[in-house]
Amino acid sequence: MTSRRRFLEASGTLAAAAALGGCADVSSWRALWTTGEDGIFAPPASTEIDEISHVIARLTHGARPGDHARVRALAPTVHEAVARFIDEQLAPGHDDARADQAVRRLEALAEPVGELYEYQPALLRDQLADSTLRRAVYANRQLQEVMTGVWSDHFNIDISKGDCRWLTPAYLRDVLRPHALGSFPALLRAVVLSPAMLWYLDGRVNRRGSPGEQPNENYARELLELHTLGVHGGYTQDDIMEVARALTGWTVRSRGESRFGIGRVEFNAGAHDDGEKVVLGQRIAAGGGARDVHDVLNIVIAHPACARFIAGTLCRRFIADDPPAAAVDAVARTFATTGGDIPATLRTLFATAEFRAARGTRFKRPFHFIVSALRATDATTQGGRPLIVWLERLGQVPFQYPTPDGYPREAGPWLGTLLWRWQFAGALVAGRIEGTRVNPAQLVGRAGGERELLAHLLGRLPTREEETAARASRQAIALALSAPAFQLT
């Protein structure tokens, strides 16, 4: 019955998308995501993770029942089907009404920046976590959500700092998600001049003081170290000071100062250091005013360290903690030659032999684990505190990482979370998470048997040990979600 309701929601979604028109790929979206949800689905039938399971696992937050069969049906050959799937996930411009529907009750998040200040920070904090989770579960544009997550680590904001308590929802909505599969330079510009980032890294108080006073270098440092060049990216302490000077004068209207236009970003020429700057060996002439920031970003983006640094970030997400240099080089080349076009850069990445070979080798982080468990079991969820509390226990609530480097990507820091994963799996399948439901019996039926359901959950046919353990545990689904194979992607 729950499944029936979801099916109807999804159909409505499609009708809405079709009615809007102008979207040539709607038919393939239909093929991809919404056929046969109530019918028997065909899980993977190979003893190893096949190419289709691999791209679904890496480009999405995990396979739903039926995804494997739908991707396979996209083209006559597996190779073409995978290419079609990658194309569709990279293509911008689709509506994602199904995800929009899933978050429509979280009304505060749709407010303009100034109105966000009317809400309690705790409400915004929870709604933001909730909506991020729900979109990850329900979005058809899975890769866009995955990339939104990549950038939210890369350009990390902790919602607990200062006015970020009110500004972070707009940061996700207006900056990260719209640019997630766009152009890196445009994304970076949007971040640099976003009210949330100006608050988070103190850019708003970076001003030319009286002689002898130093500019606030916090943002300039993180801009180079974390956002563009990397700590060994070839810049010096002098470059940081020069960038800090170039960024002086940009500020945000804050609550204490004004009743109108709160949260608006402004350039205060009087607080700008308008002298000449030299950044990474390039001169920025005196008198540039508000243009200085754009000159700085152009210099930084064009620096070879930037392409390499961003390529490394993407390869760590999609290939391995310590990605092979050949893959990073190839991805960096595309980044550089396309001027930071994110889909083109990702297309190169997904075409590397290193990406295709790295199957089942990445440790899911807690957010990914939870979302993939919900997707794999076709759970219906209303989100809310009962789910957020699991993100808290596992230590990865969106926008709650305190320092600018963002949640760690590599496996090591997360190895201590197994216990809570196992507990989550048990609670989910037993129906002990309020507002979130799975139907184990129906899942087994739709898969065509327990072994087939295990194949769906594990992304390949179960080993004999896995089948034995599933029987012995007396809770096959919870066991599969707790098993080593489900922790990996």
Added chain:
Amino acid sequence: MTSLWSSGVRDDRRTLVVVFLRGGADGLALVPPIGDDAYHLARPTLGVRARDAIRLDDRFSLHPRLAPLAPLFHDGTLGVVHAVGSDDTTRSHFEAQDLMEHGGDGGGGWLGRFLRERNGAQPGALSAVALGEEFPESLRGAPSVTVMRSLDDFAVDHDDEPMLRALESLYDADTMALGGRLAPAARDTLAALRRLTQLRASPLRPRAGADYPADDFGRDLAQVARLIKGRVGVAVATVDLGGWDSHVAQGTLIEPLMERLARGLAAFHHDLGREALAGVTVVVMTEFGRRVAENASFGTDHGRGSMMLVLGDGAEGGRVRARWPGLESKLLDGPGDVPVTTDYREVLAPLLARHGARAVARIFPGWPGLPAVA
């Protein structure tokens, strides 16, 4: 297998508690050199005034918000080290924290190596407990680490033995996953789960009068005290107190943190009592201090030397140890920072030896070791 799980209860009752002040805590605010004129000149608005400070010696005082620590200093339980830090010059939080938590350039954390280098090092399930949600870098490479916020968090859904044995068989068989790191992590988790189930059956309350602050830091310390008093073999516990990155409006940012720090440590000291504290050392450290001169937004930027606190066994309490460089601008480091005249490893090495480290050189590879006594 069974012997590994049951090794939690040990005769060895030594525990090292490491409190990390994340964000770069300002040593000049926590332990201001009130006796230095240059201090008052460099900190016209942020400086602690002499009449407010709690005098420790002719030069140094405690910030008034650290008042709960004053009696511990005066009775010799608490020692202070100043102008201390690492050789990191990037002034980057992440680089500096990594370098300090790794204990040098090598891989793995210094506490991780310590746990492997200890005398009679048969690690128990709860040898290392990280309070919070994250696996701290300092414990990287440790034989067993339990990341937890509270014993009471463990709802134990998987206490069902068929499920535990089924998981055990799968993870034991998967020796290759994550370069061989997943199977040991699962073994530790299963051991911890079984051990904690036992411990939860006997709850311990803080001793009367132990006034922990009602926040994560206070609760974390209370949990550490509970584990120590429960004698479950915790050799190392890590606790974080973050938020010290005071670029703007420093006072309003870090004064509440100082209060929580001092109240928490004083409550922990009281909770344990003299007998339990005999084998316990608490070290308080931070990745770097702040620039000596305050900035235009009433804050301070990333600097170098800061302070450390040592409480309990091996504290060398009742005095401030410092090769004090002075704060005149010509004496400062780089853009105007307190020079690091004591390496943090000089403070840690003797403490690790007290806690059973065999070879400090293996815990801090590449470090030349303690300087010759002048």
